[in-house]
Structures are given as structure tokens and as C-alpha cells.
Amino acid sequence: MRLSIRHDTVYSYDPPPAQLTLRLRLFAVDCAMQRVEAWSVRVNGAEVAPLLTNSFGDREALWRAPERPERVEVSVEGAVETEDRAGMLGRWPPHRPAVFLRYSPLTEPDGGIAAFAQQVADASDGLLPMLHNLNEAVADAVEYRPGATDSSVTAAGALERGAGVCQDHAHLFAAACRSLEVPARYVVGYLHDPEAPLGGTHAWAEAWVQGLGWVGFDPTHRQSPTDAYVRLGSGLDAFDAAPIRGHMHGESAESLAADVAVGVAQ
Known part of the structure; x- marks a missing residue:
């Protein structure tokens, strides 16, 4: 499938901060599930090129406001040819999978997550069936309900509430895997x-399966990623993998508005 992406994010600041730097991880890269045909990232109309490729295989750029900004607009446009590989990425990028056994503040498992994960494991025959069962179990345990959580809610908090969004599903899946x-x-x-x-x-x-490599799971849709998905980046949790992260010097109130369109390209 050939997909087109347009993603606009507008930040407004009151009062304008003395300094503003953005870390941008908005660059899709080629991998087993996709081939990037065209991609551009612009800040206030000027194109931004990636500065480096991090240890997770994701490209990053840094942008610093030349003066006190009242408004910053970040725009992404691209076209990507995707392939349905049942979520299988293989060994990409070629770093040690054990890096992703680390807990993070948003994914540290408590006793509830450990028991939840172990119950799924005990009822499963083998790692790959267990991961598919876990995908379903997360969806059953955390009802998809926009507004039920915010970005500060942990995997343990989402499981306790029994409701959340895709961020909470991914956090809980990752936390349960790491506990096992x-x-x-x-x-x-x-x-x-x-x-x-x-x-x-x-x-x-995504979870590591020996012999297969990285395999994707989407509890929100109870499936593995298909050719309807475009992969942007990864990390230990939502904060670590955030496509845009800013650092301000000086007191300022920030607000944002985002507009995203993903469609089938002709």
C-alpha cells in the first residue's frame, strides 16, 4: 500500500520563552515493513535535515528558535510504500534486544502487572502464542476510552483504571513483557x-522473539501491524519515543494544536 502523510503541529507560547530548542524524531526510515519514497520536515516553513541516527535506529534533528518565539509550526509530509509482514521486522536495528528489558517510570511493572503477565504466560504454549494472547489480554483489561488517562499515567495506573488509549495499551504490553x-x-x-x-x-x-526478531503488536486494534501502519520511531516508553520534545528557558505557557491526515496515495 502507498500511504501519504501530512502532520502539522502548532505550538503557541505566552509569553515567548527566552530560548526554545526542539528535538525532532519525525523522520520515517526504511525497514522491513516500509520504504520511504518522499519525506520532509519543516519548522516555520524551513526544511530541517536529520542530524544523527540514534541507537534505536531513528533519525533525529535539533531545532533552536533564533529569537523569542510566539508561535512555532512543525510540518511533516511524506509518502511511504508499506508491506504487510504480520508485524515482523526482523533484527532491526541491530542493537542488543536486552536494552529493552529496562524499566522506565511509565512502564515499571508492579505486582498487579506481574500477576497479569504471569497469568497469560501460564495459559500459553510458547512465546509467540503468549504474545498474541497478551495482545488480547491487554485489550480486554484496558477498555479504549479517550480522555480516561493523560500522558502521565503509568502502565500500572492504566491497568488499575481499566481504561485508556493506545499509549496505555502499548505501555502495559511492554511492561508485561519486561516483567517476563x-x-x-x-x-x-x-x-x-x-x-x-x-x-x-x-x-x-514490539517484542523480541528469538529466531524471528522484533514482532509488532497493537492491542488497541487486537492485531499485529499491517500495511496500514507507518513506523516513525521507538523507545522505552511514550516520553522516550516522543516525536517532538521541547526544552524552554524562561517561564512560558505552552499550548498546541495538531492536525494529521493519513490516506492512500495515488
Whole structure:
């Protein structure tokens, strides 16, 4: 499938901060599930090139406001050819999977997560069936309910509440895997959903399966990623994998508005 992406984010500041730096991880890269045909990232109309490729295989750029900004607009446009590989990425990038056994503040498992994960493992025959069962179990345990959580809610908090969004599903899946000594990472990207014509940003998880490599799981949709997904980047959790992260010097109130469109390209 050939997908087109347009993603605009506008930040407003009051009063303008003395200094502003943005870390941008908005660059899709070629991997087993996708081939990037065209991609551009612009800040206030000027194109921004990636500065480096980090240890997770994701490209990053830094942008610093030349003066006190009242408004910053970050725009992404691209076209990506995708392939349905049942979520299998293989060994990409070629770093040690054990890096993703680390806990983070948002994914540290408590007793509830450990018991939840162990119950799924005990009822499963083998690692790959267990991961598919865990995908379903997360969806059953945390009802998809926009507004039920915010970005500060942990995997343990989402399980306790029993409601959340894709971020919470991915956090809980990763936390449960790590509690079972299975490396897992949080993934951000885009999803083309025929039932939501404009599509949007999305989050899912990937787990390491010996002999197969990284395999993706999306509890929100009870499936592995298909050719409707465009992978943007990964990390230990949503904060670590955030496509845009800013650092301000000086007191300022920040607000943002985002507009995302993902469609089938002609």
C-alpha cells in the first residue's frame, strides 16, 4: 500500500520563552515493513535535515528558535510504500534486544502487572502464542476510552483504571513483557484507518522473539501491524519515543494544536 502523510503541529507560547530548542524524531526510515519514497520536515516553513541516527535506529534533528518565539509550526509530509509482514521486522536495528528489558517510570511493572503477565504466560504454549494472547489480554483489561488517562499515567495506573488509549495499551504490553524477561519497546507512528478517513498518529509495541526478531503488536486494534501502519520511531516508553520534545528557558505557557491526515496515495 502507498500511504501519504501530512502532520502539522502548532505550538503557541505566552509569553515567548527566552530560548526554545526542539528535538525532532519525525523522520520515517526504511525497514522491513516500509520504504520511504518522499519525506520532509519543516519548522516555520524551513526544511530541517536529520542530524544523527540514534541507537534505536531513528533519525533525529535539533531545532533552536533564533529569537523569542510566539508561535512555532512543525510540518511533516511524506509518502511511504508499506508491506504487510504480520508485524515482523526482523533484527532491526541491530542493537542488543536486552536494552529493552529496562524499566522506565511509565512502564515499571508492579505486582498487579506481574500477576497479569504471569497469568497469560501460564495459559500459553510458547512465546509467540503468549504474545498474541497478551495482545488480547491487554485489550480486554484496558477498555479504549479517550480522555480516561493523560500522558502521565503509568502502565500500572492504566491497568488499575481499566481504561485508556493506545499509549496505555502499548505501555502495559511492554511492561508485561519486561516483567517476563521478554524485551519490548514502545513504537510511535501513523495509522491509516478506513473507518476514520483522515487517519492519525498511533502507538503500539514490539517484542523480541528469538529466531524471528522484533514482532509488532497493537492491542488497541487486537492485531499485529499491517500495511496500514507507518513506523516513525521507538523507545522505552511514550516520553522516550516522543516525536517532538521541547526544552524552554524562561517561564512560558505552552499550548498546541495538531492536525494529521493519513490516506492512500495515488
